[in-house]
Amino acid sequence: MDETQRRIDEVRRESTELENHLIDEYVSGKITRRELVRRGTVVGMSLPALSFIAAACGGDDDDDGGAQTGGAETTAGAVQPGGTVRVALIQPTTEPNPLLVQDEGGAGMLGATGEYLSFSDENLALQPRIAESWEPNEDGSVWTFTIRSGVTFHNGQALTSEDVVTTFDKLINPDGGSANAQSALGGVLSAGNIEAPDDTTVVFNLDAPNGNFPTLVSSANYNAIIIPADLDPADWGQTFEGTGPFKLQSFTPQQGATFVRNDAYWGEKANPDTVEVRFYAEEAPMIVALQGDEVDFLEHFSVAGGAALLDNPDVQVIGISTATHRQLHMRTDKEPFTDNRVRQAIALAIDRNALVDGLWEGRAEIGNDSPFAPLYPSTDPSVPQREQDIDQAKQLLADAGAEGFTVQLDTWDGFEIPDLAQLVKNAAAEIGVTINLNITDAGTYYGDGVFGKSTWLDSVMGITDYGHRPVPNVYLTAALAGDPKLGVWNSAHFKNDEYDELVRQYVAALDVDSQRTVAKQIQELLLEETPIIFPYFYNFLSAAKPNLQGAVSAATGQFDLSKAGFTA
């Protein structure tokens, strides 16, 4: 027996049944190396062990996960120590309060000094941070996290499991917790079900088995920075108390913030001396600031606004595949969309490749009318992609006896949405359907965000923007579940018992194989029913000056500049 085999056996012996199952899936070629790392970190395997297995057991190394090459990090190279990295960030909408933040700028502020149990990186793999490791019980209904020892807050106070428990208790508190964190943890984790048996252990007792739980408490849930148990989240903005590699020097609302290296950091100390964040009210001045050398790193820009950066040799563009998307909903309980053939016809009229090229300069992946974005490891790529087919669409309308109807499409004036709406209107015209656009401001479209008081949720047809989620669970439940308690954003008013049952199974599934089996059925069911058209999932784009290396972006708004530096 050679040394490699001996070590494989050793890793296998130390691995749980679930982990061994994952290794089997990799060895048999069912999942790629990237998926092995992604899923392996979620179920609690260490990165060194995973890299060893990935290298030793060979396997299929091609990557179907993201269309984008280039990774999320600016290329590594020899960098000078120290320096000041200047960042352009969209202005946070509210005070920096972990319970209130629901926007990209705010998430950037939380992540600037705060740390999460783990960091969900650009490949959706979880890198341990405050948690050293984690593992589920047999059915995934109890998850036990081991908290790193020797972690201190910026004020010198030691971090214990009690801080972790209190942080999450506050986030999921039904009375005044974080609305955003609850959108991920609602129905998964209830208040009072988190325990700290000792200083370095936290046990989460879930409401139901959940195979992706570690992701739901990682940086992907951007509100979940661990803060001291005795700190009121409303006061967080005064100190930005956290455990991260940078600490607050100054913060001016609506202007910016300055962070300096935390020399007491538990891990590798940050390279830059200072990170200077400037807030911008809009995208155009951010892009100009990067071009005009007033910032080194642009946290996020859009294809529409930043076309000048895309082919600019003086700019590094960082692209990350994400699940960020638009949903075009059709009310399944209202004419003319009660017949699924009519909904399919609209979906078939749309040329998705043209949308991706025209609206995103190719920096997006086409959708297949379910939330299963190509980047999710559980997405079954064997489900046939829906392509434009005008003849079939016309036939379906004829079969349903619904030719030549007129319908109103409601949406709001943001991002590329008005252009998308116009293109959908044009596509529908090709099959004889007249769509009248009603494009308003965001406030009018979203209204109060509850049924009966929101154009978004009440309109017969509408386009809604959805942010990135590291697992599709929220899209599957909030936007499509029949139970009104779960399907709070079910704008299509979709009710299907078979679907609800499949989603329950999907959420509980612990390994990729079984997740993918259920995912396939959900994908096929949604293609058949088509309550919502998912035209594309677009990339998250950041940009940096060519001499800035090691800057990391997350699609949720945080950025990690601890390894960043300037080349000579």
Add this chain to the structure above:
Amino acid sequence: MGRFLLKRLGLAAITLFLLSVIVFFGTQVLPGNVGRRILGPFADQSAVDALNERLGTDRGLLTQYWDWLTGLFTGDFGTSLAQNVPVTELMGNALVNSLKLAAFAFVLVVPLAIFGGVVAALRRDRLTDRIITIGGLSLSVVPEFVSGIILILVFGLWLDLLPVSARAPAGASIPTQLEYLLLPALTLVILLFGYIARITRAGTIEALDADYTRTAVLKGLPRRTVLKRHVLRNSLLPTIAVVATQTGYLIGGLVVVETLFNYPGMGRLIFTAATQKDVPVLEAAVLVVGTIFLIAMLFADLLYSLLNPRIRYSGTE
């Protein structure tokens, strides 16, 4: 004079009060509420309700307004609903920034436009006049985001001569700060030059044609003296009024310029507060801008009487 001032102050107080009422109830007409604006469209209604309760924005409108008004009289501008910091803290910075930019723009545009207007009047109907009036007018109708972007592209990016944003690094010297403010100030010069120059030109022409000017010329005064003592004194009156009316815009209305040059001033503060329904910030900022505007108008009136003794503020109507 004393009675005149007293009366003006009284009127100003009433104006400001009405302004506060309009702003307060005006913002309530917009859809949505503060809690919803802060937590976003995807938040649970119960979370929104809880936040509104905490912020006090679930109470009756009159109660909210009364609380705000009584707070104001004790010198308390309140706390920003969206940012959870005292309004004075948020507004202090913005006001200083706005005053800097407005002052710089004024210093550039007023002498330039007056000079242009007088030259145009003296060369009435000749080429110089045409260039100044038509050129100035053409520039005035260019929206500030267009002229601003062109200035940024040319001087900031292509020639790389000036900073593309208006905010100088912390602790920068005054010359550096002015360097950063030059492009936004020039954007305002482009916008205002034509307007002010045109008014000055009209005033100057009127003064040139007036009997007193003819008398002055006929009695043999040198041209320079005629211009200084008789023409300019009178021609500047309408110009002063126009310049004064621009202060409100320059202090509180520069949303586009401030956004384009990423300059945190009063315009952006007011705009952000309005979109977020952050009423304490909105009220305070609008009242401050309104006060500055009223002071500028008063100042203009006083200057009027100084330049033109025919206008007397006797207080007896």
